[in-house]
Amino acid sequence: MTASKPIKIDQVxxxxxxxxxxxxxxxxNQLSIEIEDREIFGFxxxxxxxxxxxxxxxxxxxxxSRGSITIFGRDARDPTSRAVVGVMPxxxxxxxxxxxxxxxxxxxxLRGVDRDIRATRIQELxxxxxxxxxxxxxxRYYSKGMxxxxxxxxxxxxxxxxxxxDEPMTGLDxxxxxxxxxxxxxxRDQGATVLMSTHILSDVELLCDRIGIIIxxxxxxxxxxxxxxxxxxxxxxxxAGQIPEVxxxxxESQGAVVRxxxxxxxxxxxxxLQQLVITALARAEVSIEVVMPRxxxxxxxxxxxxxxxxxxxxxxxx
Amino acid sequence: MRxxxxxxxxxxxxxxxxxxxxxxxxxxxxxxxxxxxxxRLTMGQEYRVLENFGLTTLSIIGVVITIFMGVxxxxxxxxxxxxxxxxxxxxxxxxxxxxKFFGLxxxxxxxxxxxxxxxxxxxxxxxxxxxxxxxxxxxxTIMELTVIAAATVLFSATTSPVLAxxxxxxxxxxxxxxxxxxxxxxxxxxxxxxxxxxxxLTYLLPHLELFDFRAAAIYRQAVSTEQWLFALCYGMTYxxxxxxxxxxxxxxxxxx
Numbered sequence: 172m173t174a175s176k177p178i179k180i181d182q183v184x185x186x187x188x189x190x191x192x193x194x195x196x197x198x199x200n201q202l203s204i205e206i207e208d209r210e211i212f213g214f215x216x217x218x219x220x221x222x223x224x225x226x227x228x229x230x231x232x233x234x235x236s237r238g239s240i241t242i243f244g245r246d247a248r249d250p251t252s253r254a255v256v257g258v259m260p261x262x263x264x265x266x267x268x269x270x271x272x273x274x275x276x277x278x279x280x281l282r283g284v285d286r287d288i289r290a291t292r293i294q295e296l297x298x299x300x301x302x303x304x305x306x307x308x309x310x311r312y313y314s315k316g317m318x319x320x321x322x323x324x325x326x327x328x329x330x331x332x333x334x335x336x337d338e339p340m341t342g343l344d345x346x347x348x349x350x351x352x353x354x355x356x357x358x359r360d361q362g363a364t365v366l367m368s369t370h371i372l373s374d375v376e377l378l379c380d381r382i383g384i385i386i387x388x389x390x391x392x393x394x395x396x397x398x399x400x401x402x403x404x405x406x407x408x409x410x411a412g413q414i415p416e417v418x419x420x421x422x423e424s425q426g427a428v429v430r431x432x433x434x435x436x437x438x439x440x441x442x443x444l445q446q447l448v449i450t451a452l453a454r455a456e457v458s459i460e461v462v463m464p465r466x467x468x469x470x471x472x473x474x475x476x477x478x479x480x481x482x483x484x485x486x487x488x489x
Numbered sequence: 490m491r492x493x494x495x496x497x498x499x500x501x502x503x504x505x506x507x508x509x510x511x512x513x514x515x516x517x518x519x520x521x522x523x524x525x526x527x528x529r530l531t532m533g534q535e536y537r538v539l540e541n542f543g544l545t546t547l548s549i550i551g552v553v554i555t556i557f558m559g560v561x562x563x564x565x566x567x568x569x570x571x572x573x574x575x576x577x578x579x580x581x582x583x584x585x586x587x588x589k590f591f592g593l594x595x596x597x598x599x600x601x602x603x604x605x606x607x608x609x610x611x612x613x614x615x616x617x618x619x620x621x622x623x624x625x626x627x628x629x630t631i632m633e634l635t636v637i638a639a640a641t642v643l644f645s646a647t648t649s650p651v652l653a654x655x656x657x658x659x660x661x662x663x664x665x666x667x668x669x670x671x672x673x674x675x676x677x678x679x680x681x682x683x684x685x686x687x688x689x690l691t692y693l694l695p696h697l698e699l700f701d702f703r704a705a706a707i708y709r710q711a712v713s714t715e716q717w718l719f720a721l722c723y724g725m726t727y728x729x730x731x732x733x734x735x736x737x738x739x740x741x742x743x744x745x
Contacts, residue, residue, distance in 0.1 A: 187745070230577050233743045250579045258577035264569045266499070268506040280495050281578040325574060335577070 175244030177364040178206040183238030213379035221388040257331030263322035267311035315342035493588040500592020517550040559641025560653040583736035633700035639731035664697030
């Protein structure tokens with residue numbers, strides 16, 4: 172059990188001063204995230220929201236203007252902190268003059284993978300990502316999906332304790348996405364912690380334990396996926412008989428939506444009002460046919476957050 | 490050191506697999522071949538023409554290859570985003586820069602060295618005695634190219650490839666003209682201006698003329714050990730300073 176958190180981002184701000192005459196751009200603003208051991212954390216946000224900048228700061232490719240970042244308790248500026256990290260960059264492009272085998276050997280050497288196990292590990296990964304038979308072809312002849320497979324293979328080379336994946340599903344077909352999801356879940360099952368930034372919300376719902384939504388460089392929401400959906404999206408649909416107009420007005424004034432279809436009525440109310448609606452209908456002697464809790468999906472939550480971000484400052488996604 | 494060697498080996502491999510490099514080498518060898526034919530047209534000067542032409546071609550093609558390969562060395566890694574996967578390993582930034590420099594020097598040694606060997610083989614067919622003299626200008630051309638490589642790595646680590654190419658060409662031209670600029674500066678009346686020019690020339694601008702031993706070889710003049718040893722030490726120190734500066738700047742840089 173590791174005592175320190177795999178990732179601890181504490182009050183981090185990144186300001187890019189691109190031009191002397193232009194106003195500095197705040198890419199990330201007072202961001203604080205802690206990622207727990209062995210969880211898959213989904214990092215969501217629209218384009219230019221600061222996701223990639225945050226990932227770059229984790230890898231010390233870009234330095235925070237303020238705040239601190241630690242990886243398993245080590246300062247992210249210390250290169251040794253990356254010894255246990257596997258990274259899959261966004262839109263992975265590699266040295267097109269190398270073959271997949273040569274590329275993986277190159278990264279394995281940089282990651283200090285022991286010479287005795289290097290060839291076996293590379294072969295194992297090539298088979299795992301489904302590139303057997305292609306490993307001696309130069310990467311310039313690879314499709315985008317194949318390059319994504321090479322990218323995840325290089326990230327997994329040294330059996331990392333922390334996997335950072337920037338848009339891992341880009342360019343993959345549905346089969347490839349399923350395989351990628353399986354590999355991510357497998358890495359977590361083998362003890363790795365995963366930070367994944369993606370636009371594909373259905374994958375987040377299927378994979379992630381917790382999520383963070385970043386908009387305009389500000390973390391708008393963070394927590395367990397089910398909790399966030401329940402807190403911000405759960406409603407109850409109550410199918411009932413005809414409702415007296417007085418009761419209907421009373422329910423609507425409390426936040427419920429009432430629709431009448433013929434002699435039937437649908438009352439859609441926030442989950443917190445469920446009991447109140449049922450009591451009111453019972454008092455008015457209205458028959459209740461179905462009470463159905465209904466969760467809003469992640470997409471609705473995400474879009475609501477984007478709309479709700481009143482002070483949306485376009486951030487620099489560099 | 491291990492990390493730097495890994496980076497250097499990959500840089501070297503990239504160079505060797507670059508087809509443009511082979512085109513340049515072919516062009517250089519063709520030029521030397523043509524010069525061997527042209528030299529026969531001169532009366533009693535054929536060795537000198539061949540040697541001069543050959544050494545000059547080696548130097549010019551060497552400079553073109555160094556600048557062509559060097560200016561995109563760092564920026565290409567950033568543009569292609571390959572640097573993200575590299576820096577996500579425990580690689581330190583200075584190791585990346587030094588490794589890139591070593592890789593470029595290895596390409597220069599391989600290309601100019603092998604062209605030099607072919608040139609020497611050609612000369613042996615014409616005049617065997619020349620071998621004693623010819624190794625020094627070839628070795629010093631490689632040293633000069635090493636200094637230019639260090640400068641291109643510095644420019645590549647700090648600016649765009651286009652600007653890096655312009656600065657590198659400027660560096661080469663200035664370096665070759667430092668002697669002439671020095672002579673011109675003595676004609677200035679102001680003592681202060683002369684002093685500033687002297688200091689600038691002594692410490693800042695490269696003295697690439699120090700590496701030019703072509704005339705001594707062609708006219709069979711003896712070169713003292715101190716003279717070539719000084720050039721060697723100067724070249725190594727100058728390159729070291731440039732690579733340290735490149736590493737320091739790259740260390741502080743946000744890679745976007």
